Amino acid sequence: MRYSKLFGQTKKSSPAGEVTVNANLLIRAGYVNKLMAGCYSYLPLGLRVLRKIENIIRKEMNAIGGQELFLPALHPAENWQKTGAWETVDVLFKIKSRTGRSYALGQSHEEIITPLVKEYLDSYQELPLFVYQIQEKFRDELRAKSGILRGREFGMKDMYSFHLNQGDFENFYEKAKEAYLKVYQQCALKAKVTEASGGAFSQKISYEFMVLTDAGEDDILYCQKCNYCINVEIAEFSQGTKCPKCRRGVLKKARASEVGNVFDLGRKYTRDFDLYVYNKNGEKIYPIMGCYGIGTTRLMGVIVEKFHDERGIIWPESVAPFKVHLLTIGRSKAVWQFSEKVYCALVEKGIEVLFDDRRKTSAGEKFADADLIGIPYRLVVSDKTVNNRQIEIKKRNQTKTSLVLLADCLEKFASPALK
Amino acid sequence: MRYSKLFGQTKKSSPAGEVTVNANLLIRAGYVNKLMAGCYSYLPLGLRVLRKIENIIRKEMNAIGGQELFLPALHPAENWQKTGAWETVDVLFKIKSRTGRSYALGQSHEEIITPLVKEYLDSYQELPLFVYQIQEKFRDELRAKSGILRGREFGMKDMYSFHLNQGDFENFYEKAKEAYLKVYQQCALKAKVTEASGGAFSQKISYEFMVLTDAGEDDILYCQKCNYCINVEIAEFSQGTKCPKCRRGVLKKARASEVGNVFDLGRKYTRDFDLYVYNKNGEKIYPIMGCYGIGTTRLMGVIVEKFHDERGIIWPESVAPFKVHLLTIGRSKAVWQFSEKVYCALVEKGIEVLFDDRRKTSAGEKFADADLIGIPYRLVVSDKTVNNRQIEIKKRNQTKTSLVLLADCLEKFASPALK
Numbered sequence: 035m036r037y038s039k040l041f042g043q044t045k046k047s048s049p050a051g052e053v054t055v056n057a058n059l060l061i062r063a064g065y066v067n068k069l070m071a072g073c074y075s076y077l078p079l080g081l082r083v084l085r086k087i088e089n090i091i092r093k094e095m096n097a098i099g100g101q102e103l104f105l106p107a108l109h110p111a112e113n114w115q116k117t118g119a120w121e122t123v124d125v126l127f128k129i130k131s132r133t134g135r136s137y138a139l140g141q142s143h144e145e146i147i148t149p150l151v152k153e154y155l156d157s158y159q160e161l162p163l164f165v166y167q168i169q170e171k172f173r174d175e176l177r178a179k180s181g182i183l184r185g186r187e188f189g190m191k192d193m194y195s196f197h198l199n200q201g202d203f204e205n206f207y208e209k210a211k212e213a214y215l216k217v218y219q220q221c222a223l224k225a226k227v228t229e230a231s232g233g234a235f236s237q238k239i240s241y242e243f244m245v246l247t248d249a250g251e252d253d254i255l256y257c258q259k260c261n262y263c264i265n266v267e268i269a270e271f272s273q274g275t276k277c278p279k280c281r282r283g284v285l286k287k288a289r290a291s292e293v294g295n296v297f298d299l300g301r302k303y304t305r306d307f308d309l310y311v312y313n314k315n316g317e318k319i320y321p322i323m324g325c326y327g328i329g330t331t332r333l334m335g336v337i338v339e340k341f342h343d344e345r346g347i348i349w350p351e352s353v354a355p356f357k358v359h360l361l362t363i364g365r366s367k368a369v370w371q372f373s374e375k376v377y378c379a380l381v382e383k384g385i386e387v388l389f390d391d392r393r394k395t396s397a398g399e400k401f402a403d404a405d406l407i408g409i410p411y412r413l414v415v416s417d418k419t420v421n422n423r424q425i426e427i428k429k430r431n432q433t434k435t436s437l438v439l440l441a442d443c444l445e446k447f448a449s450p451a452l453k
Numbered sequence: 454m455r456y457s458k459l460f461g462q463t464k465k466s467s468p469a470g471e472v473t474v475n476a477n478l479l480i481r482a483g484y485v486n487k488l489m490a491g492c493y494s495y496l497p498l499g500l501r502v503l504r505k506i507e508n509i510i511r512k513e514m515n516a517i518g519g520q521e522l523f524l525p526a527l528h529p530a531e532n533w534q535k536t537g538a539w540e541t542v543d544v545l546f547k548i549k550s551r552t553g554r555s556y557a558l559g560q561s562h563e564e565i566i567t568p569l570v571k572e573y574l575d576s577y578q579e580l581p582l583f584v585y586q587i588q589e590k591f592r593d594e595l596r597a598k599s600g601i602l603r604g605r606e607f608g609m610k611d612m613y614s615f616h617l618n619q620g621d622f623e624n625f626y627e628k629a630k631e632a633y634l635k636v637y638q639q640c641a642l643k644a645k646v647t648e649a650s651g652g653a654f655s656q657k658i659s660y661e662f663m664v665l666t667d668a669g670e671d672d673i674l675y676c677q678k679c680n681y682c683i684n685v686e687i688a689e690f691s692q693g694t695k696c697p698k699c700r701r702g703v704l705k706k707a708r709a710s711e712v713g714n715v716f717d718l719g720r721k722y723t724r725d726f727d728l729y730v731y732n733k734n735g736e737k738i739y740p741i742m743g744c745y746g747i748g749t750t751r752l753m754g755v756i757v758e759k760f761h762d763e764r765g766i767i768w769p770e771s772v773a774p775f776k777v778h779l780l781t782i783g784r785s786k787a788v789w790q791f792s793e794k795v796y797c798a799l800v801e802k803g804i805e806v807l808f809d810d811r812r813k814t815s816a817g818e819k820f821a822d823a824d825l826i827g828i829p830y831r832l833v834v835s836d837k838t839v840n841n842r843q844i845e846i847k848k849r850n851q852t853k854t855s856l857v858l859l860a861d862c863l864e865k866f867a868s869p870a871l872k
Contacts, residue, residue, distance in 0.1 A: 041520045041584055042573055067569055069525050075569055076523040078584075084523070101460045104495040104503070106488050107526070108558075108591060108606045129548050129558075131593050139527075139548075139558075150486055150494055154461055165460055165497075170589070172527060174550050187527045 035078075035356070036377075037390045042067070042077030044403045054249055056335035057181025059347050063406045065355075072178025072186030074331070079407070082355040084189065087330050087337075088168050090220045090352065091191045094213040098206075100164045100193055105146045107170060111136035113145040117306045125173040139172035144303045144325060147194045152309040155196070161311065161321060162202055166193035168330060180251060182335040183291060189330035196304075196321040198313060203322045207241075207296060210326050214243055214294050217328065221337055222350035225293055228254050230265040232297060239268065243294035249339040250291035259283025291336050292329075299323040347408030348431050356388040357447060359409035363397045363416035373415040376425060376440055385447045405430070413443065454497075454775070456809045461486070461496030463822045473668055475754035476600025478766050482825045484774075491597025491605030493750075498826070501774035503608065506749050506756075507587050509639045509771065510610045513632040517625075519583045519612055524565045526589060530555035532564040536725045544592040558591035563722045563744060566613045571728040574615070580730065580740060581621055585612035587749060599670060601754040602710060608749035615723075615740040617732060622741045626660075626715060629745050633662055633713050636747065640756055641769035644712055647673050649684040651716060658687065662713035662747075668758040669710030678702025710755050711748075718742040766827030767850050775807040776866060778828035782816045782835035792834040795844060795859055804866045824849070832862065 037043070042064040049061045049068060057074075060066045065080035076084055092102065111128070114120040120128075120138070127139035140146065147165065155163070171190045178186055193210070197203040211227060218225040225243040232238040242265060244254050256263040257277035266287065271278070273287040304310065304320040313319050334353075341348045351357065358380065362373040373391070380387040388409060390400050397416075404412050414426040424437040427446075438446070456462070461483040468480045468487060476493075479485045484499035495503055511521065530547070533539040539547075539557070546558035559565065566584065574582070590609045597605055612629070616622040630646060637644040644662040651657040661684060663673050675682040676696035685706065690697070692706040723729065723739040732738050753772075760767045770776065777799065781792040792810070799806040807828060809819050816835075823831050833845040843856040857865070 039518075041522070041570075041582060067572065069565060069569075070529045073525040073527055075525060075565070078520045078522050081521055081523050099458075101497045102500055103460070103497055104500050106492040106494060106606045107589060108492055110489045124551065127548055127550070129546055131546070132543065133595060146488060146494070150488075151460075153486065163460060170526060176552060187525045 035388050037388055038392050040064070040078060040388075042079060044406055052181060053179060054181035054183065054335075054339075055342060056183060056249065056338040059338055059342055059406070060182065060335070063347060063408065066182060070186075072175055072184070074182055074185065076331075079355045080334075083334055083349070083353050084330060086353045087221065087333055088189075088191070091217050091328055091330065092168065094217050095164075095166050095191065095193060098164065098209050098213045100166045102167060103165055104167050104169060105140070105143050105150070107140045107172065109138045109140055109146060111138060113149065114138045117145055117303065119145065125175060127172050127174045140169075141171055141173045142325070142327075143167070143192055144194070144299065144323070148303040148307040148309055148323070151194075151196060152307055155309065155311060158198055158311040158313045158319065161196055161198045162206060163196045164193060164206070166191060166326075180249070180335075182331045183249065183339075184251065185331065188332060191328045191330055193326040195324040195326070197324070198311075198319060198321060200322055203298065203324055207298075207324060210296060210324070211241070214296075214326070214328070218243065218245070218293060220352050221333060222352070223293065223333075223337065223340060226254065226256055226263040226290070227261065228256075228263040228265055228290075229268065230295070231268050238298045238300065240298065241296040242292045244290035245293050245336050245340065246288050247291050247336060247339045248289050249336075250289045252290050252292060253287060254290045255285040255287055257283040258286055291332075291339065293333050293336050294326070294328040296327075297325040299325055342408070345402070346406030349408045349410060351410045354408070354410050356386040356409050358385060358387045358411040358413055359390065359404050359407065360387055360413045360415070361390045361400045361404060363400065363414055364420075366417055366420070369415055369417055369420050372420045372423065376413070376415060376443070379440060379444055380447070383444050383448050385444070411447070454807050456807055457811050459483070459497060459807075461498060463825055471600060472598060473600035473602065473754075473758075474761060475602060475668065475757040478757055478761055478825070479601065479754070482766060482827065485601060489605075491594055491603070493601055493604065495750075498774045499753075502753055502768070502772050503749060505772045505774075506640065506752055507608075507610070510636050510747055510749065511587065513636050514583075514585050514610065514612060517583065517628050517632045519585045521586060522584055523586050523588060524559070524562050524569070526559045526591065528557045528559055528565060530557060532568065533557045536564055536722065538564065544594060546591050546593045559588075560590055560592045561744070561746075562586070562611055563613070563718065563742070567722040567726040567728055567742070570613075570615060571726055574728065574730060574740075577617055577730040577732045577738065580615055580617045581625060582615045583612060583625070585610060585745075599668070599754075601750045602668065602758075603670065604750065607751060610747045610749055612745040614743040614745070616743070617730075617738060617740060619741055622717065622743055626717075626743060629715060629743070630660070633715075633745070633747070637662065637664070637712060639771050640752060641771070642712065642756065642759060645673065645675055645682040645709070646680065647675075647682040647684055647709075648687065649714070650687050657717045657719065659717065660715045661711045663709035664712050664755050664759065665707050666710050666755065666758045667708050668755075669708045671709050671711060672706060673709045674704040674706055676702040677705055710751075710758065712752050712755050713745070713747040715746075716744040718744055761827070764821070765825030768827045768829060770829045773827070773829050775805040775828050777804060777806045777830040777832055778809065778823050778826065779806055779832045779834070780809045780819045780823060782819065782833055783839075785836055785839070787839050788834055788836055791839050791842065795832070795834060795862070798859060798863055799866070802863050802867050804863070830866070 066074040129137040228242045230242045253266040260280035262279035277283040301320040428435040485493040548556040647661045649661045672685040679699035681698035696702040720739040847854040
């Protein structure tokens, strides 16, 4: 992609009213634009990152047997009335049509998936069943001040599982947990599995996946010796207490951001929608349901909160919009000709490259933009390098530069599939 | 994919209240499910088709310079008030938040894209500019009785172009038209470019892309000798009149379904949002805007209306959920072992295959389901074929069967990329 043609370039100043690092950097670097509080447009650069995050999640959900589908965002009020959520979920957007019908905008999809599964589930032998979607959700938030971490509209992967019994749910939960941890690992994040409240409809605990960051909206207590972690909302002890699990470490308090959650929904929804099967003994069974969420746009925001410096974003390679950022510095014909050659060779090899081909932009501005945009590898062709047909290469998160020949550069970045 | 594990299988009977061929077949075959009138869930099979249609469109939009982005569906009322559409667009869903804010649900995105482009457009040299998205749209329809052809929520690709002058718009319109015709061609559809009304805000004509089908909601007049075609809504002549373009053919009336449209928006939106540039002579210019839509879910519905018989859907290969449908007929161990071998070999070669591995389903039912689901090639392994290690092969739209060896079968279906 030629930067001169890209829609959504860098901005010099921070946007007014944005207090978070994620929104500030993402807006200044040209990834997102704020339509209103809690609603962001994803510009071409931002959409590339979001799609990579979605594909990482999709791959892991498919690997544990998840089947992808796509449910409407516009729901009949009746489904929400049936579970009681029409009255109790305060963030539910409600719509009146011009013919007087009432609809809800999906903030989650238990109310839709449960009657859908009821229509297709014929036998206990079809359980367990795992279905998921990646889709926009809507929440009537009182305040939306965390950038893309908490939106009135936001992207989400929501999976629902259906099981014959509690043991089967617990088994699958372990698999889902591993899949979630793989997702975060691929996004270069360390997430802590955290005990939390089960929400309005459950006395059970739920599990949240928490990434330590000051931008978070939660406080957690975690053990410094084992993997015990609990949301302070439900904790019965405080910082400094001995860990109730390993009894060796001491609990430490930290600010964290939720990047995923798992709810044991029990039989709440299967009972509400009368979804049942007969087991092999002929007993009527209401399946146990689990719900597994990952906010895709939030995950993008948390990655920015974790990976940035004072100059801009530092994307992990797995989710970077491009692998390399090629900058032309200088005005000589030789520099531009060699830059074009390098760009075309990279494109031809299938290497994702953003080419800063702006003619009137200063070197300083190009370097500053490259740091702000945060692509993992910066390549520079300049008067200094072109004489030896070399390219200067630097990692975004390092200061060391080195000079390489084009052939070596292509070898270094060639995607494994093409090698 | 093993059919025994697939969520969303075939139904024996037609769904109540569905009068269209598209909804009837798509629901019975397990592609979609109706949540309420005008709102459909896309089951795993249906989502595969929809994603293929989206990717065909995406490729052609990228080829003419389109840049993909993703805009919110939830819009501030102010943007719609500014253009007057808040009061005049009767299908606009309006929402009141619990804090008293008013929002609209996007039924189109001129009100969002124009101020967004205003924020980034610095110079006339950045024009023309083409941006698009593929996203759900919402319309408060009085009636929604055409299956997935007309929804309260539906998938749409909407592109917006910005030009310095009318001539540049006309040039791009020709390119966009060719791109649209390529999209339909890849979906095996013949679309007629049809003159139509420009809508509420324009005296100009617009162009609709029409596919002849009795399921359509429009009447068109088309010339049988040249490519002239006009929506009867704006035609000043009737069936049987001489063609006003070639003056040789005679106009014929037909029922058609719109699969795309182009609007010349003129300066309506750029003026409303004060989006301007200075041209090279220093003159202030409000760019000309064009809007280009393709309903992705509607396109899927039109394909079904065009390609089916009394037994079910007949997907064009380009959008079929799978390339081949493998059926095991018989109960012998040899048949099942060979079937498994064929299935694994196909998967290994990267050939998209749906494997009807149901053990208790009769041959008749499997054949009927294969015809209903409509995958282009049916492969059968049965007691009859297994002795010679052969597979029976039949195209969905032909009656002729032939017997092939596994190696020949793999050779036939291997995707070009892997050959």
